[in-house]
Amino acid sequence: MARKKQDREMEKYWLKRMLDEIRKKEGRGTELISLYIPPNRRMSEVIGYLREEYSTASNIKSDTTRKNVQDAILKVIERLKYYDQAPENGLVVFCGAIPRGPPGSEKMEIYVIEPPEPLKVNLYRCDDHFHTEYLEELLREKEVYGLISIDINEAAIGLLEGRRLDVIATYTSGIPGKHRAGGQSARRFERLREMEVHHYFDRVAKHVNDVFLREDIFERLRGILVGGPGFTKYNFVEESDLDYRLKKKIIDYIDTNYSGEEGLREMVIKGKDILKNVRYVYEKNLVDEFMSRLARRHDMVLYGLKDVMRHLYDGAIEKILILDDFDYYHTKLKCESCGYKEEKMVKAKDIEKLEHSGLKCPQCSNGIMYPEDTKLLLDYLHDTATEYGFKVEIISSKTEHGKIFKQFGGIGALLRYPLRY
Numbered sequence: 001m002a003r004k005k006q007d008r009e010m011e012k013y014w015l016k017r018m019l020d021e022i023r024k025k026e027g028r029g030t031e032l033i034s035l036y037i038p039p040n041r042r043m044s045e046v047i048g049y050l051r052e053e054y055s056t057a058s059n060i061k062s063d064t065t066r067k068n069v070q071d072a073i074l075k076v077i078e079r080l081k082y083y084d085q086a087p088e089n090g091l092v093v094f095c096g097a098i099p100r101g102p103p104g105s106e107k108m109e110i111y112v113i114e115p116p117e118p119l120k121v122n123l124y125r126c127d128d129h130f131h132t133e134y135l136e137e138l139l140r141e142k143e144v145y146g147l148i149s150i151d152i153n154e155a156a157i158g159l160l161e162g163r164r165l166d167v168i169a170t171y172t173s174g175i176p177g178k179h180r181a182g183g184q185s186a187r188r189f190e191r192l193r194e195m196e197v198h199h200y201f202d203r204v205a206k207h208v209n210d211v212f213l214r215e216d217i218f219e220r221l222r223g224i225l226v227g228g229p230g231f232t233k234y235n236f237v238e239e240s241d242l243d244y245r246l247k248k249k250i251i252d253y254i255d256t257n258y259s260g261e262e263g264l265r266e267m268v269i270k271g272k273d274i275l276k277n278v279r280y281v282y283e284k285n286l287v288d289e290f291m292s293r294l295a296r297r298h299d300m301v302l303y304g305l306k307d308v309m310r311h312l313y314d315g316a317i318e319k320i321l322i323l324d325d326f327d328y329y330h331t332k333l334k335c336e337s338c339g340y341k342e343e344k345m346v347k348a349k350d351i352e353k354l355e356h357s358g359l360k361c362p363q364c365s366n367g368i369m370y371p372e373d374t375k376l377l378l379d380y381l382h383d384t385a386t387e388y389g390f391k392v393e394i395i396s397s398k399t400e401h402g403k404i405f406k407q408f409g410g411i412g413a414l415l416r417y418p419l420r421y
């Protein structure tokens with residue numbers, strides 16, 4: 001289990017690094033192809049679509065752009081031919097001619113990526129850069145809620161991620177009604193029925209344990225809701241082999257009209273307020289912790305953009321708290337002449353100014369510094385979180401605790417150990 005998780009983390013880490021490289025690449029014209037193929041899509045369909053794009057591309061006026069686009073499409077088709085259908089998580093292809101120097105120096109590059117989680121986008125785009133943002137979105141850690149919907153006849157388990165419900169499995173119990181067939185003794189019938197109920201509960205519970213305790217799920221699992229009509233849901237939690245760690249995560253029970261898959265959907269609707277409240281409490285606890293450290297353990301907390309960024313890479317930060325409307329961007333200023341780099345945080349409106357600032361390089365005092373690799377600070381933090389071992393916690397700005405937190409600059413950090421200045 002632990003090893004598997006580590007592998008997956010490494011895989012994500014390398015993928016992030018790779019995307020950092022791919023994101024920077026620029027085409028000479030609108031000629032870089034990004035292709036996102038959803039899970040299990042038949043390749044013959046995708047290739048058919050690409051052939052159409054190939055003929056559409058013959059309308060492109062510029063000779064080199066047309067040639068580069070068409071060459072890239074052919075190259076992608078050539079690679080896709082190895083597949084009957086897209087892998088279980090889908091497939092992402094980036095392909096295009098990347099300039100190495102003067103016009104004519106372009107080299108065709110292709111990247112074929114099997115994402116670590118199922119793709120939800122279906123996209124073909126031809127642009128002057130590669131569209132990596134959907135893959136990056138996929139790599140973000142998100143919170144999930146576990147849902148169990150159960151009555152005596154059927155059950156279903158699901159995971160709620162944001163607004164998306166994943167139905168993991170459905171079960172039917174096959175347990176007969178309470179009325180026995182003629183000739184059977186009442187006691188024997190009751191005993192058999194009880195055994196069957198237990199067998200059914202354990203079958204569901206075992207699967208719930210397998211899925212919800214998987215490390216990549218469990219560490220993001222904020223809570224579990226158990227729903228269904230009647231009392232079966234309580235009996236299930238009490239009498240089944242549901243793991244004690246999962247029992248501790250149960251937030252609430254929800255009465256529904258349906259069980260099984262239909263019941264899950266009902267739970268999502270009825271549980272909305274409960275989940276919103278859980279999120280609220282979770283955030284409030286973080287801000288409370290931040291405030292209490294400010295009062296008592298001042299050396300275990302940071303606040304303000306400057307201080308957080310100063311210690312971002314030294315491993316001391318456990319959690320970064322940041323408001324959802326924190327609108328700073330992260331960029332790297334690079335000297336055009338010696339390559340010296342400096343990181344800088346700017347407001348959106350100041351990015352343009354930075355392009356034309358004519359800022360002199362502090363290293364060689366000769367070259368001009370230009371911004372590159374600019375992205376929303378929130379995204380930058382998400383991207384670097386794994387590498388530097390911190391977690392990013394987003395605080396809603398509209399809540400009471402969000403407003404309190406705003407007074408401290410809208411960004412802060414909880415530390416693993418005290419810092420010495």
Ligand SMILES: [Zn+2]
Nearest residue numbers: 335338361364
């Ligand atoms: Zn320089």
